[in-house]
Amino acid sequence: MNGVERRKNVRRFSILATFSVLILIVFVISMNTGFSRLSPLEVFQTLFGMGTEKQELILFEFRLPRIVISMLVGAGLAVSGCIMQGISRNALADPSILGISHGAGVMVVLYLSFFPTHLDVPVLFLPILAFFGSSLAAALVFGLSYEKHEGLLPTRLVLTGVAVAAGLSALMTVLSLRLSRELYQFVAAWLTGSIWGATWDYVLALLPWIVVLFAFVYYKALVLDVLSFGKNVATGLGASVSKEQVKLLAAAVGLASACVSVSGGIGFVGLIGPHLARRIIGPNHKYLLPASALAGALLLLTADTIGRTILQPSEIHAGIVVAIIGAPYFLYLLARSNH
Amino acid sequence: MIVTENLDIAYDQMVIVKQLNIEIPSHKITALVGANGSGKSTILKTMARLLKPKSGHVLLDGKAIHQLRTKEVAKQLAILPQNPTAPEGMTVTDLVTYGRFPHQRGFGSLTKQDKEVIEWAIEATGMKEFAHRPVDQLSGGQRQRAWIAMALAQETPILFLDEPTTFLDMAHQLEVLNLLEELHEKERRTIVMVVHDLNHASRYAHHMIAIKKGTVVKAGTPMEVMQPHIIEEVFGIQCDIIRDPRTGLPLCLPYALSRSKKEQVHHIG
Ligand SMILES: Nc1ncnc2c1ncn2[C@@H]1O[C@H](COP(=O)(O)OP(=O)(O)O)[C@@H](O)[C@H]1O
């Protein structure tokens, strides 16, 4: 038994290491691509402080923060999706499908329509505003899918989520019609998931949320495992099911809001990241959570890099690139979950 | 000992169980029997604090179980619900390991004792050769035994099982029942199970509770409960009760539907 366990751990470690190496490779590629071309050698020279001023500006002030943001947002959304899938026992649960990202969006648009003076939304304030909106959406969706005797109903959750997402999307569009042209464009870009807040300020605004919430959720990995057996078995094992579900859901909503407030409505990362990770590393959250984070980071970093390069000099928003991959993947999951 | 006091159980407005007063004797095997939909699972879940009653109490050693800390209850009482499902890809060993959850703290590293109990539970249920297989790829019977192993790993003096022998072939049914009997004999565990086969109940249980529409028709020894007029009232069938030549225990041989049932069937037909 111990031999098997040890072999399993080696395997899990190699999987996490492989993800990290892949991220590193895409990271290097991403540093090298963009509107102004820098050769790999120039990138390395600049990274070690031997580049020109212009090269330093491009790398440190434009590319690096954007890369870091993509990775943080990807990881945060994937972990958020992983939690939601665990507590609802539905592989289709993710912050954008359940309308939770849209709750954040409505809040941001509302803010802009009441304080439209300039786009300089207070950076640190934005995640809090977004959290408020997505909490309302989450309370609505999860509240409507909760049945007293059975706990969360997995199928009803996704159906309710899709309906709420559609409603909130429409609301956002209506609200943004009242905005100035400039703000309207901002909202439109936000909706499709441009990584717009790509400065170090946003990295600093995002990082503590991701770190603290991930640490909390990781500490709860065992509880998350037990919750994924459903209400009856989990209660029988001694978990305070509703209480733990609410705590973990709050963490998932917090992660999603923080991410969405700098990246806009990026869908599917919270769906594909954890699903991919689960297929490779299994359902144990102690390994699944970090694997989801890495898969999400890799996915969004790759999508953003593709979006920046494929149609140069114009850019495709990372959210659109992810959706092009994500939509078929979602259909595939849907077809699979039918049997 | 577990006692229920004037228990009313309802799903929203629909009252399923009314004024239920039953006693589960300690260190004995109790069988809950009754027709489909009579409320056996509902009663079992309420006694295990998975459902909250509308009114009344469930007392575990004199204390109201719904007021106790759920993790403390989990050290006293393990329950295997009907049709549990495991996440895709989870292996038997992993599943059984979660049986140790009530005994773990925080991040949950396993002690030597935890590991021994897990190994014992896997062996006792005959799951050793499947220990590293994913639960969702096992046959119904193997899966059932994996779940029983999880409940055993909880190491509780009280064990509730909802239809532990459904999906099993005859040999595996006897294997599970023999295991429960052994747990009772060697470790004096209190066991409550829902079973469909009356003859299994008679053979393995010391105490039987016959349920109809959420109320107790008769509780007592198999000898007291296995009587033609009681079986007719509870299940709507007519039967002969004979003595098992081997054990002397009552055996039920059904021969017809009772008249009211026959009329129902005629109406449908
Ligand atoms: N979650 C639920 N919501 C509403 N009614 C339920 C629920 N679970 C069971 N019931 C109803 O309660 C009654 C008793 O069911 P149950 O306890 O499962 O019976 P048994 O286990 O004896 O077959 C049935 O009429 C069933 O339809």
Ligand SMILES: [Mg+2]
């Ligand atoms: Mg039942």
